Amino acid sequence: MTERIYTAGLVVIGDEILSGRTHDKNIAQIASWLQVQGIRLSEVRVVPDVVERIVEAVNALREAYDYLFTTGGIGPTHDDITVDAVAEALGVPVIIHPEARAILERYYASIGKELTEARLRMARAPEGAELIPNRMSGAPGIKLGNIHLMAGVPHITAGMLDALTGTLEGGAPLQSETVGCWTPESEIADILRQVEQAHETCQIGSYPFFREGRVGANFVVRSTNSEDLRSCVDSLCDGLATAGFDFTPGGI
């Protein structure tokens, strides 16, 4: 029986990533979280703060994958246009979400500030959307169909992911085990290929590194089936031992 694989796409919205000014942390954060939900991140697109470019990426990825996430562009300033772009992609109007407005009113009252016109921008949502709670700053994320709009600031997105944990349907989580060697990956290439070919539900990735003046590589075996994973890792370790290579279970 082949198990259904659930997939997700991610659109990272941000001139600051494309300029190199900000190092993205959301790709790795969302990827790791999705793994635990049994969902595989299958594609990421980073696009600039331009409505047409966001619309194009959102439409391509929401149709290609089970879930779509976006990060960035849901704050109060003029360059926050994600809500407008997603509404346009879906062909629905932008509304002031009453629940989001109430959340923002309470939040700003609690810190002794007013809900200005600019802050009220953070209550805008495509019609029909639900909210994703954000305990950090009041301004919620937005969920509409298979689309999830998250913040650009990584720790705010972390809180939104936390709120979503366990709410998305997924398959068996992809499991992985790592074996490391202080050996150039080019010496291990034949063993890797043979072991992967003999274990069809498993994939082996080879990730070389250069540390402490020496080269090495970590080999990451991945499978949704824990027995196959075990068997593949055992074969890899046997192959390395037979060929006379030292290796470190768990990786280096």
Next chain:
Amino acid sequence: MTERIYTAGLVVIGDEILSGRTHDKNIAQIASWLQVQGIRLSEVRVVPDVVERIVEAVNALREAYDYLFTTGGIGPTHDDITVDAVAEALGVPVIIHPEARAILERYYASIGKELTEARLRMARAPEGAELIPNRMSGAPGIKLGNIHLMAGVPHITAGMLDALTGTLEGGAPLQSETVGCWTPESEIADILRQVEQAHETCQIGSYPFFREGRVGANFVVRSTNSEDLRSCVDSLCDGLATAGFDFTPGGI
């Protein structure tokens, strides 16, 4: 006179990025390097180690932008399939590049090792390609038309970028200046919008942060014209001062 804007796309090839195991560093590194060359990174796609997916992304981005960069998948192991995918995208065969073979022969002789079949994989290139020198490990990057295949390991890619510096035609580099405020961006939103509207060759990005228990934001003004940039930053600082906000030229 409107200046020509040179653009680039980047395809990041790597299951390890999509699994969350590895935090990508190449997007920021290549983005920053491109800025200095007067080229704007306009889109990034992260795709898995699957030939058809790489072919699709390479074809989409090499046609949409002046330059295309890829990172990852040019090593010696079975999961290194970037050369095959790019050759397929261009409809040319894969060959053993004679110069790359000679480089690898010299490199491995210099460290007392043999050029095995697996290592020789690193001399494979789409027919017609030139090499991009790699002083770190011998294995070269590959340049063919507007496509540049770089390593996945960031410090090796850094060396390849260094070798390419000044060789690509670009426009005026995008310049930027930053102004920081220990104030929630929602309080500044109106000023930002007005200042940006008054300076049509400039863009202002607003990047909120939460540090030391306080919220603030950096406002990044970008333009290819240094006079316009100066004038826009001055207007922004005047606007902030008039409204009574403390600000930090250069950013926080």
